[in-house]
Amino acid sequence: MHETTLPIRTPLTRDFIHGALDVEQTEAGILPHRLPAWARVQCPDAQLAMAESQPSGVRLVFQTAATAVELDVLATKRVYSGLGPRPDGIFDLFIGGQLARQGSVQGGRILHIDMSTGATTVTGGEARTLLFGGLPPGQKTIEIWLPHDEMTELVSLRSDAPLDPVPAVGRRRWVHHGSSISQGSNTTHPSGTWPAVAAVRTGFDLLNLGYSGNALLDPFVARAIRELPADVISLKIGINLVNKDLMRLRAFGPAMHGFLDTIREGHPDTPLLVVSPIFCPIHETLPGPSVYDMDALAEGRLLFKAGGSADEGRQGKLTLGVIREQLRAIVGQRRAGDPNLHYVDGLELYGPNDNLRLPLPDELHPDAASHRLIGERFAGLLRSASLR
Structure with missing residues (x-):
């Protein structure tokens, strides 16, 4: 700092934070x-713990006449063995609903992840300061x-004019659950x-x-959604069930019904969109698990491939x-x-023709x-569902 x-x-x-379900006081x-x-205590899985504490969709929201705002944060950066450094996380600043500034901080804690064993170690670090200056005058x-x-741990917030929290009252609430694709893997900013x-x-x-690697029909996620206020709910289900190789065909149907039943206990009439997987060539006809392409990893490239076989698919994978x-x-x-329950074919959001033009960089x-592209297409579905 x-x-x-x-x-x-x-x-x-807590009043300043939108898009989170809980706020933990840390050192x-x-x-x-x-x-x-x-819900966190019901599943002591390290990947879920990491994913749910990464603030996809979480925002600080306030009204102010400030022309400069500083935010001290303690970031946890990830370093994967065998791969190059990851880019620093981006902070997007919106003014009146429009993206106006971007920034990032270097340094912080380092989470070292061994790609071959999954073992992790953490190196300590210090909070750093993010400055957004030159903001337009007047209330905004x-x-x-x-x-x-x-x-991202939030440490301190400073400005050259008072900041007042903005309640979300009056805005329509969209609750979405999905995988790392929904969390934002491979995009560049929040x-x-x-x-x-x-x-x-x-x-x-x-x-x-959206929790990386963890859209797995976990009952505690359905119960959490059941208790939340929502004007529209969407569930993007499929890729994690395949690439985790977690479930067979016999279990999938009843688990999906149970997930929907739980949500409907709290939201009997809320528009609910069930979204199937987008196109992913390695798993269209081959089951999981997804595994690293070790030849590519040896070259410093991250690629995935299917670890299952067609015969296993015929056996219920x-x-x-x-x-x-x-x-x-x-x-x-x-x-x-x-x-008010609707099916959305993921291939209409990103299909084979899209893959030819915009292939998945890590498969x-x-x-x-x-x-x-997916967001723009889904926006139309969201508008339509919210009017029903």
């Missing part, structure tokens, strides 16, 4: 979470979107994730419950094609008594341009 000349220090309270400051505390609403895939693109275009107040068929059938069966996750 550097010496500040900004005179007003504003306490960082450094406060840490937003995208799962409630009661500012949103600072936190990095979508970099755990408002560039496909849910953020759709939310900004439609004016929805986004709650992004899931593929993306099978999941699309099952989701379409499940939604069709339930719609007789649930007209699994879309790039920034594809995130934008």
Whole structure:
């Protein structure tokens, strides 16, 4: 952190934070979470813990006449063995709903991840200061979107004019659950994730419950969604069930029905979109698990490939094609008594022709341009669903 000349220090309270379900007090400051505390203790999985504490869709929102704002943060950077350094997380600053500034901080904690064993070690670090200066004068609403895939503890907030929190009252709430694609893997900045693109275009107040590697029909996620206020709910299900090789065909249907039943206990009439997987060539007909391409990794490139075989698919392992068929059938069966339930074919968001033009750079996750494409297409569906 550097010496500040900004005179007003504003306490960082829950009122300033949108898009989180919980805020944890840490030694450094406060840490937003995208799962409630009661749910986090039900699954002590390291990848889920990392994903839900990475603030995809989380924003600081306030009204102010300030022309300069400083935010001290303690970031946790990831370093993967065998790969080059990852870019620093980006902070997007919006003024009146328009992207106006971007910034990042270097340094912080370092999370070292061994790609071959999964072992992790953490190196300590210090908070750093992010300055947004030269902001236009006069009263305005500012949103600072936190990095979508970099755990960020908020330490201190300063400005040259008072900051007042902005309640989300009056805005339509969209609750979305999905995988790393929904969290934003391979896009470059937080408002560039496909849910953020759709939310900004439609004016929805986004709650992004996309957890990298963890869209797995976990009951605690369904219970969390059940208890939340929501005007529209969407569930993007499939890729993690395949690439984790977590579930067979016999278990998938009842688990999906149970997930929907739980949500409907709290939201009997809320528009609910069930979104099947986007196109992913390695898993269209081959089941998981997804494994690293070790030859590519030896060259410093991250690529995935399918670890399952066609014979295993015939024995009940899931593929993306099978999941699309099952989701379409499940939604069709339930719609007789649930007209606000809708099926969205993921191939309409990103299909084979899109893959020819915008291939998945690591064979699994879309790039920034594809995130934008998916978000723009989903925005139309979101508007339509919210009018029903």
